Amino acid sequence: MAITIDGTVGVTFPAGGVGNPSSAVVGINDTQTLTNKTLTNPTVNNYTEGVVAIGNSSTSKTIDLTSGTVQTVTMTGNCTFTMPTATAGKSFVLIASTGAGSYTGTFTSVKWTNGTAPTLTTTASRWDIFTFFADGTYWYGTYAQNFS
Numbered sequence: 696m697a698i699t700i701d702g703t704v705g706v707t708f709p710a711g712g713v714g715n716p717s718s719a720v721v722g723i724n725d726t727q728t729l730t731n732k733t734l735t736n737p738t739v740n741n742y743t744e745g746v747v748a749i750g751n752s753s754t755s756k757t758i759d760l761t762s763g764t765v766q767t768v769t770m771t772g773n774c775t776f777t778m779p780t781a782t783a784g785k786s787f788v789l790i791a792s793t794g795a796g797s798y799t800g801t802f803t804s805v806k807w808t809n810g811t812a813p814t815l816t817t818t819a820s821r822w823d824i825f826t827f828f829a830d831g832t833y834w835y836g837t838y839a840q841n842f843s
Contacts, residue, residue: 760787770798778804783831793821805836816841
């Protein structure tokens, strides 16, 4: 495509646009879902992570990060949480509401601070916050507990 300005300057763009993008170019006021894209050295200001309620715990719950990296669960029984594959660089937060209280939570394949897994807060209507980071082999977990 050629653009002529004032009848004197011609500019030619390659088919598909400048840089030959494989899909539509996003404008300043547009939005686009970026799936499987690599961003190198971006600056992101004032962002929000997706929060997904994964429901009641029951006795087992498999963590699935495809819906969001901040997940909330209400404890309704002693639960074993099955962790997702430990992909290097992945991280997420799990916020557990203690529900009626006195429930236990066990996490598969997690290395905890000082090698000791936390005991969920047993008081009803409290929140425990777990943060996980993966190195490609293991999940590493930290926690803050007993928020009211």
